[in-house]
Amino acid sequence: MKLHHSFKLFCLILVLALLVSGCRSNAQKPDATAAPANDASAAPSAETTAAPAETTAEAAPEQTGFVFSTTDRDGNAWDQTAFADNRVVMVNFFEPWCGPCVSEMPELERLYQDYKDKGVLLIGVYATEEGVEDVLAQTGVTYPILHYTEAFDALQTGYVPTTVFFNSTGEIVGDTEIGAHSYDEWAAILDGLL
Numbered sequence: 693m694k695l696h697h698s699f700k701l702f703c704l705i706l707v708l709a710l711l712v713s714g715c716r717s718n719a720q721k722p723d724a725t726a727a728p729a730n731d732a733s734a735a736p737s738a739e740t741t742a743a744p745a746e747t748t749a750e751a752a753p754e755q756t757g758f759v760f761s762t763t764d765r766d767g768n769a770w771d772q773t774a775f776a777d778n779r780v781v782m783v784n785f786f787e788p789w790c791g792p793c794v795s796e797m798p799e800l801e802r803l804y805q806d807y808k809d810k811g812v813l814l815i816g817v818y819a820t821e822e823g824v825e826d827v828l829a830q831t832g833v834t835y836p837i838l839h840y841t842e843a844f845d846a847l848q849t850g851y852v853p854t855t856v857f858f859n860s861t862g863e864i865v866g867d868t869e870i871g872a873h874s875y876d877e878w879a880a881i882l883d884g885l886l
Contacts, residue, residue, distance in 0.1 A: 757862025760843035762817075764836055765824075772862045779811030780865065780885045781858040782878075783847070785840075786816055788823030792872035793853045797831035799875040804835040807882055817844060857885055 761771045775781045784800060786793035797816075804814040816833065818824055819840035828837065847856050847868075855869040866885050873881075 757864070758843075758847075758858060759862065760841060762838045762841045762843075764838050765828075770836070770838055774813065774815075775858055775860050775862050778813040778860055780882060781813045781815065781860075782882070783815050783817060783856045783858065785844070785848070785852050785854045785856075786818055787820050787852050788818065788827040789820060790852045794827050794831065796853065796872035796874075797827070797833055799873075799878065801831065801833050801835065802875055803878050803882070806879075810882075810886060812882055812886070857881075 757772070757775075759772050761769070763769055786797070788794065800814060800816070804812075807814070814835045816835060816837045817840050818837065824837075848854065849868065849870050851870050853870075853872055856864060857866040857868075859865050866881065869881065
């Protein structure tokens with residue numbers, strides 16, 4: 693009987709540890725000292741880039757940080773120029789098979805709605821296509837969802853969800869967050885970055 697209770701306790705601790713730490717991603721953890729790939733030939737031209745808002749040369753800060761090129765689920769081109777009109781850009785890496793990732797998505801949607809007028813852009817990024825459509829329909833997410841590309845390798849921790857924050861020039865700000873958080877926890881982090 694004692695062994696049975698010990699086994700139950702072990703299983704409970706294991707489940708709690710998995711929930712707290714998030715899901716282990718299959719992505720390889722990159723060298724943290726390596727700079728993100730900066731392949732100018734892969735970047736779309738300004739004419740084909742579908743940034744969330746138009747910017748003028750005088751108003752847009754010079755891009756010095758993270759550089760990427762990808763598409764959203766509708767095929768629209770996205771790159772680092774999307775950062776320019778925002779004070780903080782929150783990039784949340786998730787996968788449809790990751791329970792903590794999916795569980796926090798309604799909280800992230802609420803955060804997106806509450807903070808988009810405060811200069812915050814929330815972007816979701818995923819690599820596994822299977823199940824994404826169902827997850828997005830189930831969670832009601834309206835924030836931009838982008839396809840994972842090799843440029844994002846430089847930001848990986850090996851776990852999902854992982855969230856990285858950027859300023860308007862693409863420089864990382866604050867701490868990289870591993871694991872899911874509540875609305876209040878995310879709001880406190882954003883308030884500290886604004």
